[in-house]
Amino acid sequence: MSKTLKKSLYLSAAALSLITISATNAKAAKKAHYATATYSVMYTDRADSNVLVNANNAIYTKPGTMPGAKLVASRDELSDLTTSSSDKNTFFVYQMAKTSRGSYYAKVVTMDKRYRGWIYAGKQDFSMNLNNIGGGLNPVTTLGNAAMPDVRTGYTLKNQRLWTAPYHTSIDAKRINLAYTNYTSNDTFTIDRAARNRAGWLYYHVYDANNPSIQGWVYYGALGMSDTSSSTGYTLNFSTDYGNTTSFSKTLSFEQLGASSNTPASLNMYNPSITNLIPAGYHIDANKPFTTNDDQRNLTKGGKATVNLVPNSLIxxxxxxxxxxxxxxxxxxxxxxxxxxxxxxxxxxxxxxxxxxxxxxxxxxxxxxxxxxxxxxxxxxxxxxxxxxxxxxxxxxxxxxxxxxxxxxxxxxx
Incomplete structure (x- = not known):
């Protein structure tokens, strides 16, 4: 073999070694570029684990610095959601990741399941306290308190739609299947809480007067008044001057007054069907709660009584x-x-x-x-x-x- 050819082969081998070393170093450098992550579940109340995006960060299929992370929604795309009052654009947080660089990411999904993925969430652990969340997310309350109606009893369900939580205010909101309960179309409901969602829609939490275990949330427009008439029910006239004038009247069914197959209807000043009708600032006079000619322990259909109200002392x-x-x-x-x-x-x-x-x-x-x-x-x-x-x-x-x-x-x- 000539000296020239031999020298050429030595040079080629050396060059190939350099190329191999460079490729290995490039792969190592690329691998070092990516962060690793540890993952944690959320320990906050699921009903309150809700946030809004602020368009400071995008959503990815993985924490953004992880290998293989792909874009789900850009900052520009999320900017439209920052001004939305629709509850379907509320995000639910259900997992946390901490990267080897000390950054935290949240796994989120919108209430309507349109967007799902990972988004940068700041430098603090938020798995036990959502107030620590930051980055591209802000905590949000999906339900705010609303004023209770003056009349709180005697409602019926127009479409038999009762929910465990108002729709799109909780990721776990589900419709209650009334077919598997003792509910009947004649049942009446009592309102015990009022709330509005972020869009301002009014919802009531109600329970079945005949079967109190049947309870849930309903949109206010899906409630109707019972069809109890003055001839088939019992009329209560609420008065602040012992019957000289009537402030308002309400006809209750005998079931609302406690009647059953073995029990006659009666007047009881602590009956929720009556007390829930009392306007703010008043209570029933304990010394003379009712004025009626009927036997208060055995009421007759079509009867009526005066409910005597007196002002509250400020609590x-x-x-x-x-x-x-x-x-x-x-x-x-x-x-x-x-x-x-x-x-x-x-x-x-x-x-x-x-x-x-x-x-x-x-x-x-x-x-x-x-x-x-x-x-x-x-x-x-x-x-x-x-x-x-x-x-x-x-x-x-x-x-x-x-x-x-x-x-x-x-x-x-x-």
Whole structure:
């Protein structure tokens, strides 16, 4: 072999080695460019794990810095959703990822399932507290409290559509199949909560007066009044001057008055079908609740009675918490008390032989409303906890004492 050919072969081998080393280094550099991630489930209440996009970041099939991540929705495409009040454009957060670079991503899906994927969510762990979320997302409340109607009983379902939550306000909202319950088309419903979605649509939470276990949410337009007539039911005339004038009237069915196959209809001042009709600011006079010529324990069809109303004394609210009141400040005590009396039906609290409890959920929602209005301010990073069971409430001499729980950690008690 000639010296020239031999030298040429040596040079070719050396060049091939350099090419191989360069390719290996390029692959290693490319691999080092991508981040790795660890994944976590969400520990927040699913009903409250909702956010809106702010178009600061796009949505990908994987966390954006991961290999193989593909674009699902660009920032420009998401910008149209930032100004939308439609609940179908609310996103539900159901998984978290932390990359090796310290960034957090959220896996989200819209209520209508149109968009699904991963989006940058800031530099804080939000798996236990959605208030820590950032980046391309902002927390949102899908339901706000609404005023209760004056008439709260005697409603029927027009289309038999009852939901576990208002449509598109919770990812778990499902229609209740009434065919598998004891519901009949003659059943009447009582309203115990009112709320509006982000678009302003009004919904009522109702329960079946005959079968209280049947309960759920319904759009207000899907409720109708029962067809009980004055000749087949019993008419109540509500009066603030013991029958001299009538403020309003309502005819109730005998079932609403407690009648059954073995029990006659009767007048009871604590019957929810009656107390839920009482306007704000009044309660039934315990000394003379009704004026009627009928036997109040055995009513007759077509009968009528006067319900005697007297004004409430203002209920004074005193709230305290498990952090010695260091977690919040009441900025406007008069407004807090006015809102409290308007928000809760406290009629029965004015009677010494009755009481009314406040559910933890209702108290949680009320405190949040007052916080959003600026009536209450939480201090030094404290947050309100939602607790299980009923709220801790005591009542003496027109004063209500309510205990709330707060925390200053990264977790929230759900």
């Amino acid at each position: 004074n609210l005193n709230i305290y918490d498990n952090n010695n009141n260091s977690s919040f400040t009441v900025n406007n005590n008069a407004q807090l008390n006015t809102d409290f009396n308007n928000y809760f039906n406290l009629n029965t609290l004015n009677s010494s032989n009755s009481y009314r409890y406040i559910t933890a959920d209702n108290l949680y929602n009320f405190i949040n409303v007052e916080t959003n209005k600026g009536v209450i301010t939480f201090n030094n990073g404290y947050a309100l906890n939602r607790v299980n069971g009923d709220a801790n409430v005591s009542y003496t001499d027109n004063n209500v004492y309510v205990n709330i729980t707060t925390n200053k950690s990264g977790t929230t008690n759900y």
